[in-house]
Amino acid sequence: MTDAALLPAMQQAARTLGSWLAQLERPRPARTMSDFKDVFDAVDTPAAALLHQHLDPLLPGVPWAEDLSARPLPAGELWVVDVMDGAVQYLQGLPQWCISITLVQDREAVATVLHSPVLDESYTAARGHGAHRNGAPIAPSDKQHLAVTLLATSQPPFIAAQPEAATAAGRSLSTLLPLVGAVRNLGPTSWQIADTAAGRIDAFWQYGRDDENLLGATLIAREAGALVSDAAGSTWKAGSPSFLAAPPALHQQLLTLIATPN
Incomplete structure (x- = not known):
């Protein structure tokens, strides 16, 4: 089959x-x-x-x-x-x-x-x-400017086991809040990424290893035409320490703001 x-x-x-x-x-x-x-x-x-x-x-x-x-x-x-x-x-x-x-x-x-x-x-x-x-x-958002975007973020379960992810999440939120229209956490990570793939949310990012929630949602995002990477710009794969899904017009703008070294 x-x-x-x-x-x-x-x-x-x-x-x-x-x-x-x-x-x-x-x-x-x-x-x-x-x-x-x-x-x-x-x-x-x-x-x-x-x-x-x-x-x-x-x-x-x-x-x-x-x-x-x-x-x-x-x-x-x-x-x-x-x-x-x-x-x-x-x-x-x-x-x-x-x-x-x-x-x-x-x-x-x-x-x-x-x-x-x-x-x-x-x-x-x-x-x-x-x-x-x-x-x-479905297809992702066609917005061009961050000032009119709705972004979403979340965190892996039991993030205390990944303190570096919690630190990076706080840093990125402080960077993005003054520059975008709004940031929300609207529930399940997977559904928020799917909503990003469908243009309901303009982009989604997260720090921390979270394969269970990210594997299927990554397939939806990529098949819809969104770009998916880690926060260093490398292709996201199972075990990656960070995640970004965004339309092509927004991906590089966001990556420049949240980029972390590999």
């Missing part, structure tokens, strides 16, 4: 899980870290089991990546899945969350689906086949 041919089944799996999550009674917000883990696991475990039922028959024997923050992405074919991308928002009763399903081959995304049950929208992309939202092709 080709990468593009997988997308309808991947999208149906995401929609099925999204409907289940949307109808689930939200637990009360956690009061401690151990409480948060219990609340998270109570949703994540059955959600993952439901998604396994749909994905495992598509490519029998293909494993799911686990704990990408703690180890390099392995070679070969695997699923990179987040059943609650934006779990903090979901568990707080906020609408900014989605389901993320990406097929990776040799550390590069080849097919991806993001689905937001709240918006009833799905972003899809397959390598060499473009990027779409609800079946319609």
Whole structure:
């Protein structure tokens, strides 16, 4: 089965899980870290089991990546899945969350689906086949001047383990705030990058290693025509310490402002 041919089944799996999550009674917000883990696991475990039922028959024997923050992405074919991308928002009763399903081959995304049950929208992309939202092709913003742009940024989970990323994030935010129209963090990293690919957001940047959230979204951005690099201007790849997605007209302008040495 080709990468593009997988997308309808991947999208149906995401929609099925999204409907289940949307109808689930939200637990009360956690009061401690151990409480948060219990609340998270109570949703994540059955959600993952439901998604396994749909994905495992598509490519029998293909494993799911686990704990990408703690180890390099392995070679070969695997699923990179987040059943609650934006779990903090979901568990707080906020609408900014989605389901993320990406097929990776040799550390590069080849097919991806993001689905937001709240918006009833799905972003899809397959390598060499473009990027779409609800079946319609998408393209990044055509803005020319930073002063009229809406930028977005976020940070990897548990950024305390990457202190250099937190420092760089603060520095870049101080640099960009006086020069752009606005900067926001609008929820899941993957969805914000997809919205950048579709021109709803003009550019997205982030510091820190965050393969789980960036692999599929990078495919969507590139297939839509956005430029994707790290903050030093090198091609973004799994394990890169920073990320920038922007239209061609804005990419170099932003890179000059946030550039960090390799």
